Amino acid sequence: MYNSIAPAIRVKIAILNNKLRSIKKHSTFKIIFVSLSAFTFLAGIFMCSYKLFSMLGSIQGVGIVLVTRILFLFFFSLLCMLIFSNIIVSYSTIYSSEEVEFLFTTPLSHGEVFKSRFIESLILSSWTFIFLLIPFMSAYGIVKGLPAYFYITLIFFFVPFLFISAAIGVSATILLIRFIPGKYFRAIFISLFILMVAYFILSFRLPRVIRPQNLEDIFMLGKFAPYFKFSQSPLLPSWWVTQGILSFNSGSIKDTVFFWLLLFTTAIVAVRFSTLLARCYYFSGWALLYKSSQSEKFDFVSIFVNKMQILWGFLRPGIRSLVTKDIKVFWRDPIQWSQFIVFFGLLAVYFASIHNLSYDILPPMWRNLVAFLNLGSTALTLASLCVRFVFPLFSLEGKRFWILGLAPIKLSTIILEKFSLWAIISLLITMPLIILSNTMLNVSGLIMVVSCIAVFLMCFSLVGLSVGLGAIFPNFKDDNPAAIVSGFGGTLAFVLSLLYVCLVISLIAVPFHLHFVLKIISRAVFIKQLLLSGFIIVIISLLSSGIPMALAIKRLKRMEF
């Protein structure tokens, strides 16, 4: 009997090879643009990390402590994100992928099918984080003046760390699928996630009785202290990685090897444990999932959306049915809704951290900076939400597009429907976000009004940009939204959204900086400048959504089905 996962791995290498070769088919402009964007992204992370390490390192006394704590926090956050990423990716890779059904018809054992899918899940879940790790740790290494072999040591630490995270995430998925009935899966997943986020938020809250006296203390206590009890538990693999790096840094080879061995052996045990779990529950879990997809079940989405239809009941029947279809399809796709939920979890953690910032006692320059950083964070959240969830909408119609193409509705209606639906969803998410965060920061009334108007405009322009570019650069070959976003169109949408956000924030921030921080312009001039900025922002917003949408509608009219 021929039993091996080698062919399944070789076939993945062949697929990767073909994908790389197919890059040649794209125009040189596209290749250069995507490469430059990736490089800029890496360089941006490097520069920010370099500045952070240099700034903290230069603070006398607590500087070294702060750098160390940043490392603990970084690897702890990485561990959390990797585990979540593995839970989500392993669901689609190990369970719901069509490939699994195919592999189960071959003479591979269930264990071998699991192993081949585990490796793929690990790679898919982890590769983006490697792009985060490389510039971050390079900045650390350069600031600390560490030798070249530090980076090789880092690889040795990071590989078992990835395996541990994957094994934890995949084991959680195996148990969830096997023991949580399919019809309750979404509800339980969301409830567990909300509970976990709530636990994090409550744990991060700093007692407001602590009133830090200077900027260093604010950094020390307000920003970082609440995270310590999580990130500095010696039972965490992230703690072992950080300790290993610190031991290497201090020249203690014995400790470095100890922590590496700790990681390595834990990785072996963790992977072995997930394999054992898979042996017991993988196939039966997969069969349960299949059974649940075959049987009629309590459909919360259907009931909820049908009840909510009253909200868009005033629309024409064609548009109304498009809206209903889009909402139902979105919430029935586990990849979409699970990432949407995780996205909200990250927002909640963001709130938890700004709650701890003592904005009201900051000096004017810092107050201005923090207020606009908050506006920037909200705008970037909106931009990433649009690129991740709105840009792929048109492509996801995919092979089904002929249905809409033949329907008695104008093609421009399809574009406008997606634009309106997501503009409203974005408003519902970001307006409370900016109002809440500004309230928590206790910003002035003027900043509150200005940032609310800016976010309101940005909702329409960023959604318009993503909807338009999504239709101009569709990808009908992929069904995975993450894969659709990673192409040329998605990259372009992200870069343009980023530029737009930077431009809008700069246009607002400059008059504030000149008046409140530098105090070189009078109130009258400040108001004039602010109004002028507002006028320019309205024009830019109209153009940035109008042009892509108009081009998209033009393209749709030429489209053949």
Next chain:
Amino acid sequence: MIRIEKLTKKFNNFIAVDNLSLEIKRGEFFAFLGPNAAGKTTTIKMLTGLIKPTSGRAYIGGYDIQDDYIEARSLISYIPDFPFLYEKLTAKEFVEFIGELYGIERKKLEKEYSMYFELLGLTGYKNHLIEDFSHGMKQKLIFTAAFIHDPKVIIIDEPMVGLDPHSARAVKDILKAKLKKGVTIFVSTHTLSFAEELADRIAIIDKGRLVAEGTFDTLSRISGIKGKLEDVFLRITEEENRTDIKDV
């Protein structure tokens, strides 16, 4: 070669397959017919081990598909109605992958797939990515992949969908040749002329229950109709309250 014993599959309260028993001999062409949602695909998935029966057992070449699934599956080739293919592989890479999975020696594999590519008109496309293939081309590729490892049992769900007349003829000829070599073929199809032409025995399933089984002559006798399989099938699966065409 295939033995199905009292196979039942329930999805909650819905009975997809109800107490089905069949025995199919070596070298037999067995057509498995039924209206939509009759339980054909569920039966096939239980037969390939993709889903577990609620009760009952299925054996391939004497191996229990649930307990000895690796041995059983190495005897089977399964061609689903909507086959999964690795879109980013070329046709050649795909069949090489299948060959490796089934442990076929390299030279033999190359000889085998070259022959089937030639027969099915895929030779000129062997280095093309599968994502560029039409449905029919993909169907021909999955047939090639099914034939190369010399299976003892071929299970096909809707074999003729998307095939052009030349390819359909080539597939039929290959299947006939396989039958002569003692391969057992289990086909679920709505193309009744195909079943009528090739099947040694026919089973008709409706609402999960086996309603008729035997040679074409036996089924004609049961239905009381002398004519085409289509008429026989329609009579056997006739519904009492069928809407009259005049109402449409």
